Amino acid sequence: MADTPVNTPVVTIPAQEASSLRASDPCVFVILGASGDLTKRLLLPALYNLAQQKRLPENFAILGYALADYDEEGFRQKLAGALHEFSCDGGRPELVEWIRQRSYFINSDFENPEGLATLKSRLAEIDKKYGAGGNALFYLATIPRFFLELPQRLAALGLLRQDNGCWRRLIIEKPFGRDRATARELNLGLAKILGEDQIYRIDHYLGKETVQNILAFRFANGIFEPIWNRRYIDNVQITVAEAVGVELRAAYYERFGALRDMVPNHVFQLVELTAMEPPISFEANAVRNEQMKILEALQWIEPENISECIVRGQYTRANDGSAVGYREEPGVKPDSNTETYVALELHLDNWRWAGVPFYVRTGKRLTRRDTEITIRFRRAPMQLFRETDISRLSPNALTLQIQPAEGVQLTFDAKVPGPEMQLGHVAMHFAYADYFGDVCRTGYETLLYDCMLGDATLFRRADMVETAWNAVEPAVEYFDAHPGEGLVTYPAFSAGPKEADHMLNRAGRNWHAIG
Numbered sequence: 001m002a003d004t005p006v007n008t009p010v011v012t013i014p015a016q017e018a019s020s021l022r023a024s025d026p027c028v029f030v031i032l033g034a035s036g037d038l039t040k041r042l043l044l045p046a047l048y049n050l051a052q053q054k055r056l057p058e059n060f061a062i063l064g065y066a067l068a069d070y071d072e073e074g075f076r077q078k079l080a081g082a083l084h085e086f087s088c089d090g091g092r093p094e095l096v097e098w099i100r101q102r103s104y105f106i107n108s109d110f111e112n113p114e115g116l117a118t119l120k121s122r123l124a125e126i127d128k129k130y131g132a133g134g135n136a137l138f139y140l141a142t143i144p145r146f147f148l149e150l151p152q153r154l155a156a157l158g159l160l161r162q163d164n165g166c167w168r169r170l171i172i173e174k175p176f177g178r179d180r181a182t183a184r185e186l187n188l189g190l191a192k193i194l195g196e197d198q199i200y201r202i203d204h205y206l207g208k209e210t211v212q213n214i215l216a217f218r219f220a221n222g223i224f225e226p227i228w229n230r231r232y233i234d235n236v237q238i239t240v241a242e243a244v245g246v247e248l249r250a251a252y253y254e255r256f257g258a259l260r261d262m263v264p265n266h267v268f269q270l271v272e273l274t275a276m277e278p279p280i281s282f283e284a285n286a287v288r289n290e291q292m293k294i295l296e297a298l299q300w301i302e303p304e305n306i307s308e309c310i311v312r313g314q315y316t317r318a319n320d321g322s323a324v325g326y327r328e329e330p331g332v333k334p335d336s337n338t339e340t341y342v343a344l345e346l347h348l349d350n351w352r353w354a355g356v357p358f359y360v361r362t363g364k365r366l367t368r369r370d371t372e373i374t375i376r377f378r379r380a381p382m383q384l385f386r387e388t389d390i391s392r393l394s395p396n397a398l399t400l401q402i403q404p405a406e407g408v409q410l411t412f413d414a415k416v417p418g419p420e421m422q423l424g425h426v427a428m429h430f431a432y433a434d435y436f437g438d439v440c441r442t443g444y445e446t447l448l449y450d451c452m453l454g455d456a457t458l459f460r461r462a463d464m465v466e467t468a469w470n471a472v473e474p475a476v477e478y479f480d481a482h483p484g485e486g487l488v489t490y491p492a493f494s495a496g497p498k499e500a501d502h503m504l505n506r507a508g509r510n511w512h513a514i515g
């Protein structure tokens, strides 16, 4: 635990973000899929948190659209219920009421022209009533089948046109395609009806706070920059571990698996933030251009290297019987070859990182939920400790802990008190919550708020989505053609397959422990 920082004043440095304390632009927030899980668990609580922080203006309204067969009053009741259940404080009555009374609903099919015509007329009425100035944000909170078709229908009705200085934006959730070809198809389709600056591809995994924490840690602290390169760093390890299994997402997961579902998006985002050069500013394209260079520098994993550079695993029943195996999960084929775990050795072809492996792993039903970046430094020359068993000396490691709690840990060796020269492995730990308090958030607040202000820094650009597929595409194609090849197993609630350990052991390394 970090010491309580009693005498440590926290200096707040005004960044460009200071201006973001204002309320967002007036707008109508259109939720396409307003009866779904994403809406109730994340979008509505995030809007609630924004309202609490006074980041939503009075000229704000919500217009929901879904198949669900309830009317407007029914939607408002569901909305209030979701806020009571999923907001951190159980939903303060006056805030719930503020949101409730400015929420509207259309129950219809996305494929029903009459329903969409109603959407157009209701949007115009609500816009006028609240003085939203024609601004509208369309959130595709629905199944991927509609990711292109629905925007096309909206465009045909003129709903995506930005007339008279108003803005019209579309937020789209991942998956942004299932491979490079389908990602490109989606991008090209959207580009025909929307400008790139109207498309917000959300990757909610890293909230803005986390991204800025990583950038601030790297670029606001002079002591790390000189050692943040191949001369001092031996390897980088990125872990995105989940304790949950496939839950109710089998239909989707069976088609995607861990490699497609997590690597070209969430995992690469962490690689980019760890490896990128300092941007010239925090302006959206300045940051994204640097991220893009990392995606371009990622070496493609070719089929002949797959057995050395990739481990795919699938969870089996937990040793204590507390969880079923993946193949026993509802909706999963009993002979499924979908991987629920993947570990990769990646390399970046650039000056800073040449020769430094980036070991990344992600999986379900691992020991615990844990997202972290660990930088392992090269060993010290050791001349002073010839008598010490060198294998017991651990390399220095810096860990940026991201989930479930954010913090930074530096591990190093120190002398154990006593007459003998013995070294012990010790850690310095900083937890954001100890210094700055625990803030309750869903991870969507700043993303929604940024979108309403037109700040695209945290959203994936079309070229980033397509380039991210490059590094893994040959492997993805290979596994599509050889589905069971090399698939190994690991018991639920373990640290993953032993083959992933062997991948590092072969190079004289080992994984940082999960959690």
Ligand SMILES: NC(=O)c1ccc[n+]([C@@H]2O[C@H](COP(=O)([O-])OP(=O)(O)OC[C@H]3O[C@@H](n4cnc5c(N)ncnc54)[C@H](OP(=O)(O)O)[C@@H]3O)[C@@H](O)[C@H]2O)c1
Pocket (backbone or CB within 6 Å): 032, 033, 034, 035, 036, 037, 038, 039, 041, 042, 065, 066, 067, 068, 069, 108, 109, 110, 111, 140, 141, 142, 143, 144, 173, 174, 175, 204
């Ligand atoms: N759930 C999460 O935690 C989560 C997290 C991150 C990302 N996402 C992404 O968010 C998106 C939505 O996920 P979800 O979990 O909310 O899905 P979901 O629970 O299945 O909700 C889908 C929504 O779309 C509506 N819908 C489906 N077909 C329709 C049609 N033909 N006409 C009108 N409405 C239709 C559904 O209405 P009815 O229910 O009334 O039929 C429902 O409101 C997905 O892309 C997912 O990958 C979800």
